[in-house]
Amino acid sequence: MDTHSGTAPALDLEPAARRIGELVGSVDDRQLSGPTPCPDYSVRELLAHVLGLSVAFRDAARKELGPTTDTSPDSALPVLPDDWRESLPPLLDELVMAWRAPAAWEGMTQAGGVDLPASVAAMVVSNELVVHGWDLARSTGQEFRADEASLRSSEALLAPVDDGRGPGALFGPPVPIPHDAPLLDRVIALSGRRPDWRPGG
Numbered sequence: 294m295d296t297h298s299g300t301a302p303a304l305d306l307e308p309a310a311r312r313i314g315e316l317v318g319s320v321d322d323r324q325l326s327g328p329t330p331c332p333d334y335s336v337r338e339l340l341a342h343v344l345g346l347s348v349a350f351r352d353a354a355r356k357e358l359g360p361t362t363d364t365s366p367d368s369a370l371p372v373l374p375d376d377w378r379e380s381l382p383p384l385l386d387e388l389v390m391a392w393r394a395p396a397a398w399e400g401m402t403q404a405g406g407v408d409l410p411a412s413v414a415a416m417v418v419s420n421e422l423v424v425h426g427w428d429l430a431r432s433t434g435q436e437f438r439a440d441e442a443s444l445r446s447s448e449a450l451l452a453p454v455d456d457g458r459g460p461g462a463l464f465g466p467p468v469p470i471p472h473d474a475p476l477l478d479r480v481i482a483l484s485g486r487r488p489d490w491r492p493g494g
Contacts, residue, residue, distance in 0.1 A: 341371035
């Protein structure tokens with residue numbers, strides 16, 4: 294990952310953010326109360342979480358630290374605003390553009406109440422978009438695709454360390470799957486999800 298001033302960051306959030314935008318456009322209101330791979334979230338709360346993280350990591354990229362970046366996502370169930378269909382796509386665009394600025398990758402920042410290197414924060418939000426995009430697709434019966442660069446970044450972020458646990462433990466213990474499984478399945482399993490998850494399954 295290139296974090297030097299004046300050069301474009303190597304990881305672009307646009308493919309993962311665009312995919313979420315496409316998925317959002319096909320969510321039926323009747324699906325909002327349905328289950329997701331996140332045990333504590335319905336589709337409604339999952340969408341609210343994506344909206345909230347888009348704001349938090351946009352501000353983290355801009356180094357505009359405050360209430361949007363210092364609140365843990367576990368502090369309360371997120372509430373989906375009535376205008377989510379209109380408000381979420383522009384927020385995703387703002388998130389993408391914020392992380393395209395080379396300065397966004399420099400130094401330290403904050404998200405979810407955690408201080409961390411900005412380059413790591415970029416990997417975290419990329420992973421959030423990939424994993425929660427998959428969550429949303431599975432929960433609403435849609436196809437999910439992810440670009441290889443985003444998947445490789447997620448794999449590197451979530452890979453267990455020597456004690457068998459890694460950042461994926463934030464989602465849940467990794468799910469064992471064959472080593473030759475598709476890259477997307479491996480990433481989803483590292484995030485603590487069953488790649489074969491279906492509503493009611």
